[in-house]
Amino acid sequence: MTGQAGAAGAVTVHGRPASFGRFVAEALARGQLVVQPRMGFSDPARMRRGLLATKGACDAVAGTLTIDSYTRVADEPSVVRALADRTPLNGYPITSYSPHTSRWVLDGVHDAGFPVQVRHGSARPQRIIAALGRLGLDATEGGPVSYCLPYGRTPLVDSVRNWQESCERLAELRATGAEPHLETFGGCMLGQLCPPGLLVAISALEALFFHRAGLRSISLSYAQQTSQEQDTEAVAALRRLAAELLPDTDWHIVLYTYMGLYPRTAEGARDLLERSAELAVRTGAARLIVKTADEAHRIPTVAANVAALRTAAAAADRARRTSPAVSPQLPVGGGTPADNEVYAEARTLVDAVLGLDADLGQGLLKAFERGFLDVPYCLHPDNAGRTRSHIDSAGRLTWAETGAMPLARTAGRGPRLTAAGLYEALSFVQRRHDGASPSPERPGPPAPMVPRRPDRRHFQEVAP
8 A cells, every 4th residue: 555645744545544543453353463563763764674674574564663762851952962973862863853854764654554653651742742743643652650650750740741731632633634543551561560450450541541631542551471361361351441441432452572571592582472472362452562582682673573573473373263253342251340350450440540530630640649559669759669569379460568559458468578589570481481490381489579770671662
């Protein structure tokens, strides 16, 4: 398909506006999982080559423009200096290049058969949203909580206000004939060590925040964790909440391949990636954000990303042939909330936040002030920091301490935290897939964990 820019700036194909959400829905209807890399380069020619390579990698694939760290924090003077000195950045500086340059990067690449999403990690995304709109793009991701707490010290109150403005600005793109799409990052808080109930709750709350700001095409994220069984419950819980909270919305689930310490061996990395693709198919997720075999060693190359996309697509195709079809807009299974532990926990947290204030933004602020939402090991000043997690003997990520969160008392009965088990817990998945620990079916109990300052190497959204 060949795209062209309409008078209002939206990309059209044969007169039909391009739509990220429609692209994903059509792929799912064909029985295909959409795969997508994390990719961003500061050199426009290299960025264009990366997008073209992604486009040709497999049938159902979405492109990514990952924004650099300076642009993410609105430090454009540093971007200008780096570009003048020809110093490579860890992403594409969308607000510093002229629209003419960025349109050249996208020309003949972005179309209805190859949507491009802007990924950035910013608690102040207004200029990024304005820049992508000028380019005829209309898909991005983030959220007032998930793009604030892990990435810096921006006050949460500022992030909520900034994201309210940004959501409204993005929703205005509908006037161009587009259907703007926004993905929550709430299901990926810190990348690891956050129990699924809280991940699902924050993802659902951010999706509802987007909806109340006017968005009607939304994806809800969840990052693969330590237990396939628990992850299956988590995606089912997230889909159930999406169906309950977003009845008039075009939504889908996007799964992230594990975001913590990655296997060091090529075999282990491939195995973990294939397991994530199988999980996506088995749970009815529509899109998968992949990781590459290079993750444990270096910033991934374009070639490594292409290889990962093809590996994930092939694994998804194999899983599709052996797994029963799952409706994308219905929860897996049925029954009561008690049937799924993750759903019960997430629903409790969502209801607690919604009960704090009719304005969801204010509700989120009050929830963190009171510790109703509390992300373990997150050192942001607006996070209470009273919760802790651990990996139990079955390999499930569970609560050791729940602080003031309104969860059952039994949810926070875990071992006392010591420093001795930090490495074992952080490397649990890495060792399991590299063959240095018991198999996924019979994982051994790692030692409990202690707080640590987040290592940005684990947040690939801000790295090429």
